[in-house]
Amino acid sequence: MPERNDIENLSHLGQEETSYTFHYDSSLLETFENGHPNRDYFVKFNCPEFTTLCPKTGQPDFAALYISYIPEVHMVESKSLKLYLFSFRNHGGFHEDAINTIVNDLVELMNPRYLEVLGRFTPRGGISIDPYANYGRPGTKYEQMAETRLLYHDMYPENINNR
Amino acid sequence: MPERNDIENLSHLGQEETSYTFHYDSSLLETFENGHPNRDYFVKFNCPEFTTLCPKTGQPDFAALYISYIPEVHMVESKSLKLYLFSFRNHGGFHEDAINTIVNDLVELMNPRYLEVLGRFTPRGGISIDPYANYGRPGTKYEQMAETRLLYHDMYPENINNR
Amino acid sequence: MPERNDIENLSHLGQEETSYTFHYDSSLLETFENGHPNRDYFVKFNCPEFTTLCPKTGQPDFAALYISYIPEVHMVESKSLKLYLFSFRNHGGFHEDAINTIVNDLVELMNPRYLEVLGRFTPRGGISIDPYANYGRPGTKYEQMAETRLLYHDMYPENINNR
Amino acid sequence: MPERNDIENLSHLGQEETSYTFHYDSSLLETFENGHPNRDYFVKFNCPEFTTLCPKTGQPDFAALYISYIPEVHMVESKSLKLYLFSFRNHGGFHEDAINTIVNDLVELMNPRYLEVLGRFTPRGGISIDPYANYGRPGTKYEQMAETRLLYHDMYPENINNR
Amino acid sequence: MPERNDIENLSHLGQEETSYTFHYDSSLLETFENGHPNRDYFVKFNCPEFTTLCPKTGQPDFAALYISYIPEVHMVESKSLKLYLFSFRNHGGFHEDAINTIVNDLVELMNPRYLEVLGRFTPRGGISIDPYANYGRPGTKYEQMAETRLLYHDMYPENINNR
Amino acid sequence: MPERNDIENLSHLGQEETSYTFHYDSSLLETFENGHPNRDYFVKFNCPEFTTLCPKTGQPDFAALYISYIPEVHMVESKSLKLYLFSFRNHGGFHEDAINTIVNDLVELMNPRYLEVLGRFTPRGGISIDPYANYGRPGTKYEQMAETRLLYHDMYPENINNR
Amino acid sequence: MPERNDIENLSHLGQEETSYTFHYDSSLLETFENGHPNRDYFVKFNCPEFTTLCPKTGQPDFAALYISYIPEVHMVESKSLKLYLFSFRNHGGFHEDAINTIVNDLVELMNPRYLEVLGRFTPRGGISIDPYANYGRPGTKYEQMAETRLLYHDMYPENINNR
Amino acid sequence: MPERNDIENLSHLGQEETSYTFHYDSSLLETFENGHPNRDYFVKFNCPEFTTLCPKTGQPDFAALYISYIPEVHMVESKSLKLYLFSFRNHGGFHEDAINTIVNDLVELMNPRYLEVLGRFTPRGGISIDPYANYGRPGTKYEQMAETRLLYHDMYPENINNR
Amino acid sequence: MPERNDIENLSHLGQEETSYTFHYDSSLLETFENGHPNRDYFVKFNCPEFTTLCPKTGQPDFAALYISYIPEVHMVESKSLKLYLFSFRNHGGFHEDAINTIVNDLVELMNPRYLEVLGRFTPRGGISIDPYANYGRPGTKYEQMAETRLLYHDMYPENINNR
Amino acid sequence: MPERNDIENLSHLGQEETSYTFHYDSSLLETFENGHPNRDYFVKFNCPEFTTLCPKTGQPDFAALYISYIPEVHMVESKSLKLYLFSFRNHGGFHEDAINTIVNDLVELMNPRYLEVLGRFTPRGGISIDPYANYGRPGTKYEQMAETRLLYHDMYPENINNR
């Protein structure tokens, strides 16, 4: 297995006195270097503890987020991702804005080949909302990949009975 | 994250004295502006509390609706969608008419790039009915998208035992 | 198997032009005679399509009801039970009032040895409510049965994630 | 393991030209001898393929039956039980009559220490019915066993959504 | 929503004295007119209460049927479909013959653009059989659709443990 | 059904401009009057959106809470319960302290006959914690009820694999 | 429905004195004639009771087999398939050899258009093995079908926790 | 943790050249010494790979066995238990005879305080059989334990649909 | 909510440079003070990542542990519990020895009123083992509680198919 | 079925005194010869007992691995695969490094036509990570196969709630 020389640069991982920020702050995100840049492969983060505030009513919304990407040079470090997602906690925003913002921030951070974010929010008024957005690097085959995956997105909607 | 200036125009969201209409009324639907019009992305509404009346027998029918779309300029506001769906409550209609009507109303409202509606109804006489209809804007790649998604629709029918 | 002579007296079962009432009306309930009065046994009705209106906000609430009882002389006919439950459709009432009302009406109708009603309602504002009430004929062992079943009610709350 | 001498007396098991009777006939039931009469133990039959006709409307009803008992001398042979249950196929009867009839027939056949029958029927008109009846030999501790099992019957009604 | 003028022509729906035929009779099937002929959309019937007789042994077989189609002018009325499926009840036939017969009858009845039937039968001797057949109108793109859906049919066989 | 005269006194239900407090405040709780005080019955609240902060690390914890009680005179209003639970959002506390605090606050508020609170928290470091506390009014049979329910609490721990 | 004239030729179906062979014997397989040779359709056999012996250690292995095919002229009779699969019972063989052998034997027997076999074996030493092999008639479109189905085989591996 | 001195006496565990016997042989069972004889505790074996032959038809039957006991001095070693269960593989016996035989053999082997065996067999002819037998050492409180556990056995029969 | 003064004494919680010990060491366990000593309540730890070594073969075994207790003065701190459980990682021991050792260590550490430990291990050779042990403080009602919970332990063995 | 001549060369299978290495060692892997080299087919290993150490914090991580491949000449022997995976037990490495290393080692060992590895890890800090990497032999159609399977990888992320 390859030796990792860059883990010492990570400021959050294994840090004792982590301070949690609860207002949106994309500067919390950190990266390390991909050890396998010549191979296309996926990394998925399952993040079931996402919460934010409704911009109109101020009440909390809850979601599970699923973030998948194909790295090139930079990879987002998972503890910094956790802190970044916690920074939405007291921030107001619509469901689809949160998902698009996360796509934009992670694309800017990592310049990945491909990336997608799915949110499954808990219901408000008997209806729940699941936004999904993705990105493929423009001018590459990954741009077409994004289009193809959007084309076939969620053709089997899970059964939801609000119980 | 982008600032939203248009949420003040929504007449239902956070409204105290919401009045519920129980006869079909598509004018209940309201929109707000898509903050990410340059990106194709999906928004899905899970609506498990849909109910209408059988036009012949007058007895209630129940369904879970799943509405997915790719917005362009306009997006349906979720509380107005809830009121619109409640307006079917005392209205008579066949299952597939309800689904096609919802597709037509939402297409007219939002002029989306793509939209689909799936209904899973509870059984009557030992048989349940699941209609599915979709729409892609004519003359665009989304028209082909609708055809492709219909082609591959529901190739894994869920096991139903009426229990 | 015993011959049933009383099914001709049932006014709803197999009736062509059933008319549905959507305002609370306990007179819709009908009974037939228990063919096995010397044996204590249970009959359970699973009723997943119960809906009523919130008395304050006017919006629909949805629930699955589970009604179980030990008959003596009279048994509630299932189609009349359906019509009775539909009569709550446009009626306003709190969750626990609906369940207690159903207990009271069915006890008055059938004078059963034992009866219980459980409701599982869909969430409002992120919280769902499950009322449970039961009845044992006073002065009999069934009164103690009701107390025992309440004592051990729902010691394994089902996992609810609002998805 | 004990040698079984009585399996040659079974007329149905392994029989080539089984003829199936589709009208109620309890004489189809056959027994063999319990090889372990000094031990109280349970045998349960899971019978998911039960069907009968509604006495009023003539339409088929479907159920899964669960039959459990503690044998003394006689045990019901499973293929004869299958033939007996098939004999309800074109017979009319209410749900609770079928369950009580099966209890009565099996008690008469085997004179067991304890026996119970549960039916889970598919819904008609949005409501499904689950009857449960049991028996303990009168004047023995099994009579008290039947009462205790009825007392605690089905305190966790399964979630039914008619899908 | 469109007004339906043709529901008066349906002879089974809401009929009081429905008589059930238990020998195969495709003339029971009735149609009504598709209100949305310009849109390709799917209607699926979940039919978990199918039963027929084994032509060799005479014993009942049980299955859940899943029927999906894209209508053009005619749509099968669901209560007539129920009666038609019940007419297999005392009819003998192999599993795959039943499924092919249903495809043929429904194609002849409706002349649909596309249609498919899946059966999931309960096991006999430790093995269960699931036939699947489909149809696309010859000489149209739906013929190719049928071929494509057959090509990708059931690539994820569900886990079956016979329990 | 009984008329409710007290719903006008509820300050939160149906309120337009709800303001959410995110620091612990038990004064948010409100009650209404039990309409069925002569019957012992259960009301359960399923609350899957509970979140608080770890007092040591400051990071958010998430839980589903299940609150069940038998009312006497006062019943907690569900929207006020929601606001009360939201008030833990930015408050620090150990898992078992939160559950005991909720028991204490609800007992003081309602003086119920019986009450219990179960929390199912998401894991930290590969271990998740599920506290459970209950209360029966001292000197009554409900005190014994609390002891009995604790005695038999959770004898079937659900399978947890942290996925 | 078509009349079947060939069921009299089947030597196993409905046979009283079936003798079971427990050493591999492909001559047990029998066929009947496909009644629908002009239509491409699938028949799937779910066979959860497969067992064989490890050639090295001699201990039993267990699997569920899933066999799917598109018939042309000949179809394998299900009881003969059961006997054939039982013939592996005391035979030694690696998992993937068993699956390939079954493919070869059934192809030789039926000369089908397409055929595939999936095995899900129980674990040995904490690891379970799932072999999958398929066949399309060479020089036809079914050869390409086999390649396509292999290309997309099992892209959603089921969660296995060995419990 | 206590040191184990007796594991060297086990003849099967870790043995290279294990030979498997496929005819019933209770002498395969071996024991080791309980390290915690002063505490009553349970050990459960989950054995999903049990198979035997029908004494009448000769065809294989399959079951999952669940064996639970409270040890005193001797504990059955799990590999020897595996070999013992494999020895039923080519042996004929009724379902309830197998379960009673296993109870008898393990009681004789270990002289446990308490022991129980449950079998869940796969269906034959649409019906599956689940025998359950238990044992408590006569003249001790464990005899009463066996009676109590039989009294409350399987009050929630699992849903079986033969799929 | 009560203030906690003792969290500063915990040496592991929030510690930066945690060192993990992989050989059994019960001195890793730490406690804090129960803030609610006058109430009997349960705390459960779900620990799905337990692993140890087989003392005979040296190969890893895996289990999910479920630890429940009623505290009096001392409560085990969850991060120290994690470290303690990790210390079994390279330690050899039989399944039931591990469970009994954990009971003994936690009883000595906390002197709780009641405590129980359940292990669900992954299978070896097709059989999995689930030990369960509990403790009630001798001479108190909790001793009887332990006996009662053992009496009713696991009367519904979960279905295990080794997949 | 084909005779296997090469199983004698396997050094681990059926070996009595297996010694387990807990530091990464790819030389543990062994192969045997594919008996069906002319057919493309899949073999999948389900490996739910994978564990390694975090390179930064030293704490154990846990995962289920799913390894699928199409063999040509060489096939990895499953017991040697088990030993190889155990060799990660005390080795430090990031999740995605482990998965890429396993891909590299198995490709070097077997020179397969196609191979893929999926890992599902348990959460750390509320987030779990699922890496997926694959390989198709360069310059063949399998290289395109790898690209296609990556393109469609995991379009239905499973619901994760960390419970």
Ligand SMILES: [Ca+2]
């Ligand atoms: Ca839900």
Ligand SMILES: [Ca+2]
């Ligand atoms: Ca539910």
Ligand SMILES: [Ca+2]
């Ligand atoms: Ca259902």
Ligand SMILES: [Ca+2]
């Ligand atoms: Ca069910």
Ligand SMILES: [Ca+2]
């Ligand atoms: Ca649960």
Ligand SMILES: [Ca+2]
């Ligand atoms: Ca969900």
Ligand SMILES: [Ca+2]
């Ligand atoms: Ca469903």
Ligand SMILES: [Ca+2]
């Ligand atoms: Ca099943």
Ligand SMILES: [Ca+2]
């Ligand atoms: Ca099962």
Ligand SMILES: [Ca+2]
């Ligand atoms: Ca999964």
Ligand SMILES: [Ca+2]
């Ligand atoms: Ca499990």
Ligand SMILES: [Ca+2]
């Ligand atoms: Ca199924």
Ligand SMILES: [Ca+2]
């Ligand atoms: Ca499993």
Ligand SMILES: [Ca+2]
């Ligand atoms: Ca499985």
Ligand SMILES: [Ca+2]
């Ligand atoms: Ca989870």
Ligand SMILES: [Ca+2]
């Ligand atoms: Ca889980």
